[in-house]
Amino acid sequence: MQAYIMAFVIGGLICVIGQLLMDLTPLTPAHVLVLFVVLGGILSGLGLYQPLVDMSGAGAMVPLPGFGHALVAGTIEEINKIGFWGIFSGAVKATATGITAAVFFGLLVAIVFNPKG
Template structure:
């Protein structure tokens, strides 16, 4: 029962964040890149106030998988490193915390571009 509720929470919160994004797209016709950046910055600012971490504690992947979770992780890393190492940490902490995700995206992007071809779309 405990595990099931974790999944339900992740599904509901993750779905809600995406739905919010879709509502913004529907009413403002913003492009993909802009939507990603808006959610990223929203997550980063909320983390600055310490709010987003609480959402992650509650919803797990439901809050960490959306791009706002990425923004939150950047800020969380920067704040943690700034606390430990001062101004030097403020500059290194963010990227260090997200290095895994970015590296995997870059490397897999590279590999996929070697192994695959783009396809013409039928619809």
């Protein structure tokens, strides 16, 4: 039960920060998206995001900073396995499933529903 609460609290705080950035600053949703992915990557590279993931699970992995974390963590893991070439393959291997699902479901929704143009 505690894991669910922590996931809700941490994920909710990340979303609240994003909403506040959009409401109180001139940042657009696209700016906030990029900012969160980059911050997730930077915090992961510094070793600060993994403890948050360990504490809250999906609450930290599902929002946008979790994608940046996955990119960096996958790259670091692959560099440790195969060396220099891991720079190019690590991020792709770590995020391929999520990207494939997003493309597939986006296509499915585009086929099923008619846009209001």
